[in-house]
Amino acid sequence: MKLCPYCHNLIEINWSYCHFCNKPLVTNLGEEPYESLSIQEELQRFYPVEQNEEDEIYFNVTIQDNEIDKLIQKIDDDLRSKEILGLPIPGSLLLEKSSLYYRKRDISNALKNLELAIINFKEQDDLLHVAITHNEIGLIQEEMGFFDQSIFHFNSSLEILRKLDEKLKIIKVLNNLGNVYFVIKDLEHSYNFYQEALNLSKQQKMEYEEVKTASNLIEILYLLKNFDRIKRILIRNEEFFEKNNDIYGIIRTKIQYGKLYFLSSENYDQAYESLNFALELVNSVNHNISVYLKSKIEWECFFYLGKIYLIWRNLEDAENSLLKSLEAVRTFGIEENINEGIVLEALTEVYLQKSEIDKSIEFYNLSYEIFKRYGDNLKTAEIKLKIAEIYFEFDENLAKAIEAFEEALDLYEDLGYIKEPAVINHKLGDIFLGEGIIETAISHFEKAKEFYREFHDDFNMKLLDEKIKSLKNPNLN
Numbered sequence: 001m002k003l004c005p006y007c008h009n010l011i012e013i014n015w016s017y018c019h020f021c022n023k024p025l026v027t028n029l030g031e032e033p034y035e036s037l038s039i040q041e042e043l044q045r046f047y048p049v050e051q052n053e054e055d056e057i058y059f060n061v062t063i064q065d066n067e068i069d070k071l072i073q074k075i076d077d078d079l080r081s082k083e084i085l086g087l088p089i090p091g092s093l094l095l096e097k098s099s100l101y102y103r104k105r106d107i108s109n110a111l112k113n114l115e116l117a118i119i120n121f122k123e124q125d126d127l128l129h130v131a132i133t134h135n136e137i138g139l140i141q142e143e144m145g146f147f148d149q150s151i152f153h154f155n156s157s158l159e160i161l162r163k164l165d166e167k168l169k170i171i172k173v174l175n176n177l178g179n180v181y182f183v184i185k186d187l188e189h190s191y192n193f194y195q196e197a198l199n200l201s202k203q204q205k206m207e208y209e210e211v212k213t214a215s216n217l218i219e220i221l222y223l224l225k226n227f228d229r230i231k232r233i234l235i236r237n238e239e240f241f242e243k244n245n246d247i248y249g250i251i252r253t254k255i256q257y258g259k260l261y262f263l264s265s266e267n268y269d270q271a272y273e274s275l276n277f278a279l280e281l282v283n284s285v286n287h288n289i290s291v292y293l294k295s296k297i298e299w300e301c302f303f304y305l306g307k308i309y310l311i312w313r314n315l316e317d318a319e320n321s322l323l324k325s326l327e328a329v330r331t332f333g334i335e336e337n338i339n340e341g342i343v344l345e346a347l348t349e350v351y352l353q354k355s356e357i358d359k360s361i362e363f364y365n366l367s368y369e370i371f372k373r374y375g376d377n378l379k380t381a382e383i384k385l386k387i388a389e390i391y392f393e394f395d396e397n398l399a400k401a402i403e404a405f406e407e408a409l410d411l412y413e414d415l416g417y418i419k420e421p422a423v424i425n426h427k428l429g430d431i432f433l434g435e436g437i438i439e440t441a442i443s444h445f446e447k448a449k450e451f452y453r454e455f456h457d458d459f460n461m462k463l464l465d466e467k468i469k470s471l472k473n474p475n476l477n
Contacts, residue, residue: 072100091120091129095136102140111140131160135173142180145338145374150180171197171209175216182219183338185376191220211240211249218256227264234260247285248297254278255300268308275301275308295331302328303343310349319350341370345383357394361387381411385424392431402431422451426464433471442471 075097079089098113114137121129138153158173174197181190194217201210214233221230234253241249255278261271279301282294289297306321326343344367351360364387371379388404391397405428412420425448432441449464 068100068104072097075100089120091117091124091126091133094120095129095133098136107140107144111137114140127160128164128166131157131164131166131169131173134160135169135176138176138180142176142183147180147184147375151177154180167200167204168206168209171200171204171206171213174200175213178216178220184374187220187223191217191224194220207240208244211237215249215252215256222259222263225264227260230256230260230264247281251278251281251297254281255297258304259300262304262308268311271304272308275305292332295328299325299328299332299339299343301325303346306346306350310346310353313353315350315354319347319354322347322350338370338374338376341367341374341376341379344370348386352390352394355394357390361390364390377411377415381408381415381417381420384408384411385420398431398435402428405431418451418454422448422455422457422460425451426460429464429467438471442468445471 075093079093094113094117098110098117101107101110101113114133118130118133118137121127121133134153134157138150138157141147141150141153154173154177158170158177161170161173174193178190178193178197181187181193194213197213198210198217201207201213215237218230218233221227221233234256237249238253240246241253254274258271258274258278261267261274279298282289282297282301286294302321302325306318306325309315309318309321322343326340326347329337329339329343344363348360348363348367351357351363364383368380368383368387371383384404385408388401388408391401391404405424409421409424409428412424425444429441429444429448432438432444445464445468449461449468452460452464
C-alpha cells in the first residue's frame, strides 16, 4: 500500500488511477517531449550513463556548468591521448562532447562537434551514426530557426535510414520533418510526414510510436479544424498513457483537450478545467523534472489560460498567465522562439484592453520582429496593420499610422493578396483626403478601386468611382 499524492488516501501499488479522487497515478517520466524526437541511443543530452539509468539522469539531475566543464575536459584529455598515440578518434566521444555543450547551451560548440563527428563516422563508413548525427544537427538547427539547414539534415538522415531499413529511426525523423514544416507553416508537407510516420508505426505495430506521432499530428488537425479526428485520437491516447503510467503523455493529452475545447466548441469552462488539471499534474511531479522540461510543458497551459481570462475580461489574470507563458518560452528556447511571438501578440490584446497604448505597440513590434525573422510574412503584415490602426485610432500619431499602413500594404501586395490592399488603399485615401492632400488621396482611391474590381466588390467600386469623380471635378458638385 502507498499514499495517493493528491488525496493522501491509501491506495494499491498496482492502481493506475486513484479510486478515491480519480486522478492518474503515473510515474514514468522517461520520455522526451514528442515535439522533437532524437533518434540516438549513444548520445545522451547530459552525459553518458548506463541505459537503465538514462531516464533518471535525464530528468532528475541538474548539472552545474563547472561539472559539465570537468566532463568536457576529461573527453578532451581522452581525445588528446588518442591523437598522441596515433589511435583513431571515436566518433562517440565527439557526440558525447556535443551533448555536454548542448546542456550548457553552447550551441556553436555543440554543432562544431557534431560536424566533426559526421566526418569521423563517414571515414569509418558508419552510416547509421552518420544518420544519427545528421538528425541531431537538424534538431539544433531547427531550434535556432535555420529551417532550410534543418530540413537538409533531416532529409540526409532519412535517406540513409531508408537504405538501412531502420524503421524506428525512420519514424522519428519523419516526425522531426513534420515538426519543422509545421513551424514554417507548410501544412501540406507537415501533414504528409506525420501521416507517413503514423502509417509506418501502425504497419510495424509500434504502438508507442503510433501514439506519439498521433499526438504530433493533432497540432495540424487543429489548424485543419478536424476536431472529430482530434477527439478520437485523444480518447485513444489517454487510454494508452493511463495504461502505461506515462505522466508526460497524460499531461500532454490534457493540454490538447484544453486546446480542443477552446478552439472547437468555445467551451471555455472545460478548457479551463483541462488546462489546470495538466498544471496540477506538472506540480505533483515538480521535483522529478528539469526546469527546461517543465517550461516546455507549461507554456501552452499558461498561454491558453491567458486567452480564456482575456475572453472573461479578467485582465489581471490574463496578463499574469501570459507573462508566465512568455517566461516559460524563453526558458526552453535557445534564441527568440516563434512561440514567443505568439505570446507577445496575445499580450498586446491585454494592454489594449487596459488602454496601455504604448505598451501594446511595444509588444506588437517585438512580436513583429520575431515573426519576420521566422519568415511568417502573413503574420507580419497582420501585425503591421494592427499597429497602424492603433496609431490612427488611439495614439493619434498620423505620420506613424501612415508609415505603418504603407508597410502593411507592401507586405500584403508582395503576398498577392487583394482584399487587404483594397481596404488599406481606401483607408489611406481617406486619411490623405482628410489632410487635404488631394492628389495622393485620388491615387490611393484609384488603386483601391482596381483591387475591389478584382474580387467583384461592386458597392465599393461605385462608391470610390463617385468619390474620385467629385475630387477631380469639384465644380460638378
